[in-house]
Amino acid sequence: MRTTELLAPTLREIPAEAEVISHQLLLRAGFIRRETAGVYTYLPLAMRVLKKINQIIREEMDRQGGQELLMPIIQPAELWQESGRWDVYGPELFRLKDRHNREFALGPTHEEIITALVRSEVSSYKQLPLLLYQIQNKYRDERRPRFGLLRGREFIMKDLYSFDRDYEGLQISYQKMHEAYTQVFRRCGLRFRPVEADSGAIGGSDTHEFMVLADSGEAVVLFCRKEGCDYAANVEKAAQVIVAAGHGEEPKLLSEVSTPGVHTVEEVSAFLNVTPQKIIKTLLYETEKEVVAVLVRGDREVNEVKLANALGCLHLKLSGADTVRSVTGAQVGFAGPVKLNVKIVADLEAATIVNAVTGANKDDTHLINVSPARDFSIDIVADVRMVQAGEPCPRCGEALIEAKGIEVGQIFKLGDKYSKALGAFYLDESGQSRPVIMGCYGIGVTRTMAAAIEQNNDKDGIIWPAAIAPFQVVVVPISVKEEQQMAAAEDVYNRLIAAGIEALLDDRPERAGVKFKDADLIGYPLRVTIGAKSLGSKQVEVRVRKTGEVLMIPNDELENRIGELLGGL
């Protein structure tokens, strides 16, 4: 391919709409253009990258026994009503009607379709297990599409569904996908971690998210710093380790103190001269069923995902000032568990604090020397708080480290949720009808492309890992008017192509600086420069994008050395 034939419109300035680096660079380097919020056209350079990622995915899925198919994007409402998700999925589901006023959804995911397929085509244990996947556009009407390709409304996703006879089979399929995903992201040249994640109030037991570590990530992950310990979890999931309370403290006399205008933990701590560790923070939450009081230590934060799981509720929200007053009788900042007439959920840690400070459910008043059991009863004790960096690893006890991550993949054990809802049963050897046991496994392809940029860039532009670069080498003649240079450039280009290396010849009649800037911006791993400097010599000048290093390679070793270099990038 020659640059004069390639549609790769680079921009000198950063479009005002782009905030995160991957979005800026994808626009500037001519990979994507926005059509409307969260919807993009992928230009030829992006398409080449996506094809490579897809190819890697296909190879790894197929290696594990996956079979590719293609399902419809337009899905009938009836199927979604059958699974119950027509209502549950909410406004995020794009809906449309046909000319007969029949309702449809644009597929945000394909559990319904694939389960419907399996229920009609699979009827015997002999047909199981099955691993079926597709790579296709997905549609989710995000409330707030943002960050370019990191959160779009239309995006490309690989989704695989596993069908097994039982949970043991599911475990095997799950492990296969765990391995496949590890290989996919490794081959894409990404620094990532599989992390334990929360599976939600309903649904399967296990789930892992594959996180690309990057500061722009929306997810917070905690992982163990100890070499060899592979504990890593989404902050929503990370379990707290109970450090032995250790205070064999005797409960002292409960008493009330006046604390005018002292609301926050910091204020209480300073005013009463107690550490936040001795304060029990009481927060009121409303679920679809009830109001609950949640107790956590003063220096901790409530983890709403864990809380929802502990309560077995679907929706959860922090109560407003009105509810707080009607439940506690006091303004916000003075709630406490003593004599409070709602369900009380205490965090594991908070439940052990003796002689604590709490709100008194009375304006401008706190209680001191509050002790659980004696002064109030707890309905549920559970891990309902956020774990913070520095806390012990649940597996080995070493300190946890916090990092931001971009979720590029998730593997999930569904169990029989969809097979039962949609009626996908098979007959076992004894002729008994059983639900197919399912798993689902997604990779955000377009998000992976953006994540790769988030992780691999510098002030000059993108630095593609060689495996997914749009072209592996760009050949730049300094002056296309110099016949000798052009002839040399053509020769190098042809040799690289013949050697199976994806080369691009920058034959534009531009000045060298312009071509260099574009090459850096687009991020080809290697650049071969053909100019007066090296023309007469027996060496070819090769520059490594990642390091800026310039190598003089003997002409007759060119193909081999470039192949070697690419292998290391």
Place this chain on the structure above:
RNA sequence: CGGGAUGUAGCGCAGUUUGGCUAGCGCGCUUGCCUUGGGAGCAAGAGGCCGGGGGUUCAAAUCCCUCCAUCCCGACCA
């Protein structure tokens, strides 16, 4: 959905406060000359429903109403 901001040429912006000459600048684009190892220079050009609609006015990019779009923060996210 709550809060904030912005819509003027392909991109980045000025002009709007205080209505008034033919709507500007930089980059990019076209043509020519010149130049050619990190976004050169000179010259001549093309390119605008000033987001849409309605209103006020002798006169609207500018004031008013309304709709739309885009971005940011938050909430939300199988």
